[in-house]
Amino acid sequence: KSSRAxxxxxxxxxxxxxxxxxxxSVDHKSPNLLLQSLCCRILGRNEADVAQQFQYAVRVxxxxxxxxxxxxxxxxxxxIKKEMVRQRRETDAALFSELHRKLQSQGIIKNRWAVLYLxxxxxxxxxxxxxxxxxxxxxxxxxxxxxxxxTPYYYSRPQSLPLTYSDRxxxxxxxxxxxxxxVGSISIYGVNGPTPTPQSLLPGQTYQSTATAxxxxxxxxxxxxxxxxxxxxxxxPTSKGLPGSLSRNMSRLRREGDLASSAEVTxxxxxxxxxxxxxGIDGKYIKMCNSENCYKIDxxxxxxxxxxxxxxxxxxxxxxxxxxRKYTDQRCLDRAFGLVGQSFCASLHQELKEYYRxxxxxxxxxxxxxxxxxNVGLESSLTLRRLLxxxxxxxxxxxxxxxxxxxxxxxxxxxxxxxxxxxxxxxxPYMRSLVQHILSLVxxxxxxxxxxxxxxxxxxxxxxxxxxxxxxxxxxDRLWHDKYTLRKSMIPxxxxxxxxxxxxxxxxxxxFLHQVCHDQTPTAKMMAVTKSSxxxxxxxxxxxxxxxxxxxxxxxxxHETSKYLLDVLNQNYNLLEHIKAVRRYLLLGQGDFVRHxxxxxxxxLARSASTLYQHNLTGILETAVRATNAQFDNPEILKRLDVxxxxxSAGDTGWDVFSLDYHVDGPIATVFTRECMNHYLRVFNFxxxxxxxxxxxxxxWKGQMCNAKLLKKIPELSGVLHQCHFLASEMxxxxxxxxxxxxxxxxxCSWDELWNxxxxxxxxxxxxxxHEAFLDTIVSQCLLDSKSEELLTQLRALFDRILExxxxxxxxxxxxxxxxxxxxxxxxxxxxxQEEGKWxxxxxxxxxxxxxxxxxxxxxxxxCSQIRVCSHFYQDIVRQFLVLLTKSPDExxxxxxxxxxxxEHYKARDPRLRTSxxxxxxxxxxxx
Numbered sequence: 001k002s003s004r005a006x007x008x009x010x011x012x013x014x015x016x017x018x019x020x021x022x023x024x025s026v027d028h029k030s031p032n033l034l035l036q037s038l039c040c041r042i043l044g045r046n047e048a049d050v051a052q053q054f055q056y057a058v059r060v061x062x063x064x065x066x067x068x069x070x071x072x073x074x075x076x077x078x079x080i081k082k083e084m085v086r087q088r089r090e091t092d093a094a095l096f097s098e099l100h101r102k103l104q105s106q107g108i109i110k111n112r113w114a115v116l117y118l119x120x121x122x123x124x125x126x127x128x129x130x131x132x133x134x135x136x137x138x139x140x141x142x143x144x145x146x147x148x149x150x151t152p153y154y155y156s157r158p159q160s161l162p163l164t165y166s167d168r169x170x171x172x173x174x175x176x177x178x179x180x181x182x183v184g185s186i187s188i189y190g191v192n193g194p195t196p197t198p199q200s201l202l203p204g205q206t207y208q209s210t211a212t213a214x215x216x217x218x219x220x221x222x223x224x225x226x227x228x229x230x231x232x233x234x235x236x237p238t239s240k241g242l243p244g245s246l247s248r249n250m251s252r253l254r255r256e257g258d259l260a261s262s263a264e265v266t267x268x269x270x271x272x273x274x275x276x277x278x279x280g281i282d283g284k285y286i287k288m289c290n291s292e293n294c295y296k297i298d299x300x301x302x303x304x305x306x307x308x309x310x311x312x313x314x315x316x317x318x319x320x321x322x323x324x325r326k327y328t329d330q331r332c333l334d335r336a337f338g339l340v341g342q343s344f345c346a347s348l349h350q351e352l353k354e355y356y357r358x359x360x361x362x363x364x365x366x367x368x369x370x371x372x373x374x375n376v377g378l379e380s381s382l383t384l385r386r387l388l389x390x391x392x393x394x395x396x397x398x399x400x401x402x403x404x405x406x407x408x409x410x411x412x413x414x415x416x417x418x419x420x421x422x423x424x425x426x427x428x429p430y431m432r433s434l435v436q437h438i439l440s441l442v443x444x445x446x447x448x449x450x451x452x453x454x455x456x457x458x459x460x461x462x463x464x465x466x467x468x469x470x471x472x473x474x475x476x477d478r479l480w481h482d483k484y485t486l487r488k489s490m491i492p493x494x495x496x497x498x499x500x501x502x503x504x505x506x507x508x509x510x511x512f513l514h515q516v517c518h519d520q521t522p523t524a525k526m527m528a529v530t531k532s533s534x535x536x537x538x539x540x541x542x543x544x545x546x547x548x549x550x551x552x553x554x555x556x557x558x559h560e561t562s563k564y565l566l567d568v569l570n571q572n573y574n575l576l577e578h579i580k581a582v583r584r585y586l587l588l589g590q591g592d593f594v595r596h597x598x599x600x601x602x603x604x605l606a607r608s609a610s611t612l613y614q615h616n617l618t619g620i621l622e623t624a625v626r627a628t629n630a631q632f633d634n635p636e637i638l639k640r641l642d643v644x645x646x647x648x649s650a651g652d653t654g655w656d657v658f659s660l661d662y663h664v665d666g667p668i669a670t671v672f673t674r675e676c677m678n679h680y681l682r683v684f685n686f687x688x689x690x691x692x693x694x695x696x697x698x699x700x701w702k703g704q705m706c707n708a709k710l711l712k713k714i715p716e717l718s719g720v721l722h723q724c725h726f727l728a729s730e731m732x733x734x735x736x737x738x739x740x741x742x743x744x745x746x747x748x749c750s751w752d753e754l755w756n757x758x759x760x761x762x763x764x765x766x767x768x769x770x771h772e773a774f775l776d777t778i779v780s781q782c783l784l785d786s787k788s789e790e791l792l793t794q795l796r797a798l799f800d801r802i803l804e805x806x807x808x809x810x811x812x813x814x815x816x817x818x819x820x821x822x823x824x825x826x827x828x829x830x831x832x833x834q835e836e837g838k839w840x841x842x843x844x845x846x847x848x849x850x851x852x853x854x855x856x857x858x859x860x861x862x863x864c865s866q867i868r869v870c871s872h873f874y875q876d877i878v879r880q881f882l883v884l885l886t887k888s889p890d891e892x893x894x895x896x897x898x899x900x901x902x903x904e905h906y907k908a909r910d911p912r913l914r915t916s917x918x919x920x921x922x923x924x925x926x927x928x
Contacts, residue, residue: 035061072360073113080120265301270311271382272366277318278359278391280325286315294319310384317391320398321355324348327405338463339445340413344420347441351401351434355394362387393430400431404438413465414490417443421493446492454503454557455523457510459484467491468504476515480670480764484508499551502558505763509561512764517568517667527560562763569764573667574636576758579771581637582662582672586680587747587778588687590630597624598695605654609645612654617643621660640664646685655692659684670764671771679775686782690742693735693799696806700728703813711816713823720863724809727871731802734878737899738795745892746781750774781892791888794881801874808870812863819856879910886913 035057039050077100084093103112265285273283277295282288289296295315297308328345331337337345365382400423408419420442423435449466452458459470467490474483484504491500510526513519569575584590600620604612621643625631630638644661659681664672704725711717757770779785783792826849830840841849878900885897897913900906907913 032058071113072357073116074357075360076113076116076120080116080123083120083123265303267307267384270303270307271384271387274311274314274384274387275359275362275366277315278321278362280318280322286311307384310388314384314387314391317395317398320395320402321352323402324352324398324405328352336412336463338412338465340416340442340465343445344408344416344438344442347438348401348405350441351397351438355398358391358394362390396430397434400434404435412463414446414467414487414492417446418491418493443492443494450503453507454554454561457507457514457523459507465490467495467500468507477669479516480508480512480768481673484511499554502554505765506554506557506561509565509764512667512670513565513568516670517565517572519568521564523561526564527557559762565764566761566767569667574634575668575671575767577634577637578640578664578668578672579754579758581633581640582680583751584630585641585660586662586684588684588691589747590628593624593628593630594691596628597621598691600624601654601658605658607654609648609652609654609657612645612657614643614645617645617658644681655689659688671768676771676775679779682784683775683778683782686784687742689796689799690735690738693802694739696802697728697732697735700806700809701732703809704728707813707817710820714816714820716857716860717816720812720860720867723864723867723871724812727805727867727874728809730871730874730878731805734798734900735802737896741892741896741899742782745896746778750777750781781890788888791881791884791893794877794884797877798874798881801870801877805867805870805874808863808866812867815856815859815863819853822852875906875909879906879913882906883910883912 036047036054039054039057040047043050081093081096273286276283277286285301286295286297295318297303297311328348331341332345369381404420404423408416411419420439424432426432449461453468459468467487469485469487471483486500486504510523588594600623640663642661642663644659646657646659648657711721754770754774758767761767834840882897882901885893888894
C-alpha cells in the first residue's frame with residue numbers, strides 16, 4: 001500500500017488527484033498535502049489513522065455535485081416572505097413583495113436568484129447551530145454513500161434507481177432544457193471522473209453489479225446535500241448502531257427491494273412513478289402504450305381497480321404534456337412559422353413553466369417525506385387522491401392548451417390569432433382568462449405590424465403573417481391599385497373587414513404620398529395621432545376595448561391620412577379640375593367649343609382617313625380653343641388636350657378615325673387609369689358620331705329651307721320634296737330624342753351623382769370607386785356594353801341611313817337646282833330677244849328645251865324611288881330598334897322607346913310594339 005501511494009504521489013505531481021495511501025516526498029504546497037492536513041486537524045488524529053477519511057475527501061472534491069439549494073427565484077422569494085410572516089413582520093413581507101416585483105420589471109440584474117439567496121443567508125441567525133453537518137468528525141468517520149456522485153436537480157432515491165431513462169419517451173430529452181422550471185433538469189449526465197466504487201454501507205447488503213452501478217451513476221446518482229444528510233449521525237442511535245436518517249434510507253431501500261420482487265405495488269411507488277409521468281417520462285410501473293396512445297399500468301401487477309382508475313386519470317396530464325411539448329419542440333425550430341407562431345410557442349412554454357413549478361413543489365414534498373420518514377397514509381403524506389385534487393386546475397389548463405394546439409395545426413400569422421380568439425368565446429371565466437392571456441402574447445407581433453404600417457407605412461412581414469400583402473414587382477403608376485392588397489385569410493377575427501380596409505388604406509396612403517406624390521412630409525405632421533409603443537399589456541387591453549380606444553386610434557389615423565392625401569391631390573395636382581376638364585372636352589360638355597371645332601374640321605374630315613395629318617388637326621384644335629370660351633381654361637389643362645387618330649380601315653373617312661385625347665400622368669393617373677381612358681375614348685366616339693348626326697340633319701334642314709321657295713318653280717318636284725321633308729322630320733325627331741337621352745338622362749344625371757360623391761369622399765378609394773361607377777353607368781346607358789350590342793348595331797345602321805339620306809337629298813337638290821338654272825336661263829334669253837323685237841324662241845331652241853325638261857322629268861321617279869327606299873329602310877330599322885328597347889331591363893331605355901314613338905306611329909305598324917311598359921315591368925319582376 002505504501003509503494004502504491006508513492007506511485008500515486010508522482011501522478012499527483014503531474015496534476016492527477018490521489019486515490020488514497022500515505023503521502024511522502026511531496027511539495028508542502030500541494031493541495032493533497034493540505035487536504036490531508038485538514039483531515040488530521042478536524043479528526044485530531046495522525047496521517048495513518050485518517051487514510052479512509054482522506055480517500056472520502058478526495059472523492060468529494062473530485063466530483064461534480066449539483067447545487068445544494070434550489071435555483072428557483074420564486075421559491076427563494078417565497079421562503080423569505082414566509083420567514084418574515086413567521087416572525088410576525090407582515091408589513092415587511094408586503095414591502096418585500098412589491099420591491100421584488102419592481103426588481104423583476106427592471107431586467108437589469110440577470111442573476112436575481114443569487115441576490116435573493118444571499119439576502120436569505122444573511123438573514124439567518126449565525127448563532128443558530130447547523131442542522132445538517134454539526135459534527136464533522138462523525139461525518140468523515142462514515143464511508144461515502146454508494147450513490148454520492150453528481151446528480152440532476154432532484155437527487156435520486158433508491159426506489160427510482162431501476163428506471164432506465166434512455167428507454168423513455170423522446171420528450172424526456174427535451175425536458176432537460178427546462179431547468180428553470182424545476183423539472184426539466186432531469187436529464188442524462190456524464191460520468192463524474194475517476195471515482196472508485198465505494199464500499200458497502202451495511203454488511204451483507206447486496207447491490208447490483210459494478211457495470212450496473214456505473215450506469216446508475218451516469219443517469220441518476222444523488223445530490224451532495226442528500227449525501228451529507230444521509231451521513232449525518234443521530235444523537236439517538238438505531239438498533240443497528242447507524243445514524244437515524246441513514247437508517248431510514250436503508251429501510252426504504254429494503255422496502256423497495258421487496259416491492260421489486262413482489263407483484264404487489266404500493267401507492268407510494270405509484271405516487272413516485274406518476275410524478276415522472278407528469279413530465280412525459282415512463283415510470284417503473286406506468287409506461288406509454290404506443291398502440292393505444294396513452295399511459296398504462298402493467299396488467300400483471302396486482303393493483304386494485306380504484307387505483308388503476310385514479311392512475312389513469314392522473315396519467316392524462318402526462319399525455320397532455322407530451323402533446324403540447326411535441327408541438328412546441330417542432331414549431332420552435334421552424335423559422336417559417338413566423339413571429340406570431342413563435343409567440344404562441346412562447347406562451348405555451350410559459351404555461352408549461354407554471355406547470356413545472358407545480359411538479360417542483362410535488363417533488364419537494366416527496367423529498368421532505370423521505371427525509372423525515374413520513375409513511376404513506378398519514379394525514380400529511382402525498383397520495384394519489386391528493387394528487388388528483390391538486391392537479392384538477394392544471395389538468396383543465398393543459399386540456400385547453402392541447403385543444404388550442406389541435407385547432408392551430410397548420411395555421412400561422414393572423415389565421416393562428418383567429419383560431420386562438422375563437423376559444424375566448426366561452427362561458428367559463430377560468431378558461432377565457434387563460435386564452436385571453438395567450439391571445440395577448442400571440443397578437444403582440446400583429447399589433448407591431450399594424451402600428452408600424454399605419455404610422456410609418458412600413459411593411460416588414462418576412463413570413464407573410466400580416467393581413468396586408470405587398471407585391472414588390474408593381475411599378476409606381478399602379479401602386480394604389482395593385483401593390484398592396486388584403487390577405488383575407490390572415491385577417492384576425494377580432495379585426496372586422498371595415499377596420500382591415502381602413503388599416504390597408506392608411507399605410508397605402510402614406511406610401512402613395514412618398515413614392516408617387518413625392519411628398520416627404522413626416523407622418524407626425526399628417527396626423528395628430530402619435531405613435532405609441534406596443535407591449536403585451538397593450539395587446540391584452542385591446543381585446544377588452546375593441547370598439548373603443550383601438551377603433552378610435554385606427555379611425556383617427558385613417559381620417560387624418562386620407563384627408564391629407566386628398567388635399568395634396570386637389571391643391572397640388574388639381575384632381576377635381578382635371579375631372580371637370582374631361583367632362584367638358586371628352587364628353588362634349590363645352591358646347592361652343594364642340595360646334596366650332598366641328599365646323600372647322602368639316603372640310604378635313606370629309607377627306608379619306610389616309611390623307612389626314614395629325615399636326616394639321618392639332619392646329620385646327622388650337623384654333624377652336626382660341627376662338628371659344630375654352631381659352632379661359634387653366635393652361636395646365638389645355639396643354640393636356642390633344643388629337644388622336646384611331647386605327648384606319650379601308651374606306652374610312654376622317655370622321656371615322658378622329659378623336660380627342662387627354663394626357664394624364666403622375667398621381668392623377670391613379671384616378672384616370674388606362675382602362676378609364678379607353679372608356680372615355682369609346683364614349684367620345686359614340687357622342688362624336690351622334691353629334692355629327694345632329695350636325696348633318698341641321699345641314700339637311702337648312703338645305704330644305706333655303707331651296708323650298710326656289711324649287712316651287714318646278715312643280716313636278718313637289719312630291720319628292722314632301723317625302724324628303726317628312727323623312728327628315730322623322731330623323732330629326734329621333735336624333736333629338738337620342739341626344740336628349742344621352743345628354744340629360746345619362747351624362748348630366750351621372751355627372752351630378754359623381755360630383756356629389758367626390759365632395760363626400762373620405763379617401764382616394766372612394767374617388768376611384770365613384771369615378772369607375774360613373775364610367776360604367778355611361779358606358780352601359782350609351783349602349784356600349786356587351787349587353788347592348790344589338791341596340792348599338794341598330795343605332796349605327798340608323799346613323800348610316802341618315803348619311804345616305806343626306807347624300808340622296810344633295811344629289812336631288814343638285815339636279816333640281818341645275819334644272820332650275822337652265823329654265824331660268826332659257827326664260828331670260830327669251831325675254832331678251834323679245835325686248836330686241838325678235839321672236840322669243842326658235843323651233844330648234846324650243847325642241848332642245850323640251851327635250852331637256854323631258855329628261856329631267858324622267859329622273860324624278862328615280863329620285864322618288866331612292867327617297868322611298870331610304871325611308872323604308874330607315875323605318876324598318878327604327879322599328880327593330882324600338883322592339884329591342886321594349887325588351888331592355890333598363891327602365892330608362894324603355895321610356896326612351898315611349899319618347900321615340902310618342903304618337904304610336906311605329907306601334908300601329910308593328911304588333912311587337914303593342915306591349916305596355918307596365919306589362920314589361922311586370923314580366924321583368926316576375927322573372928327576377
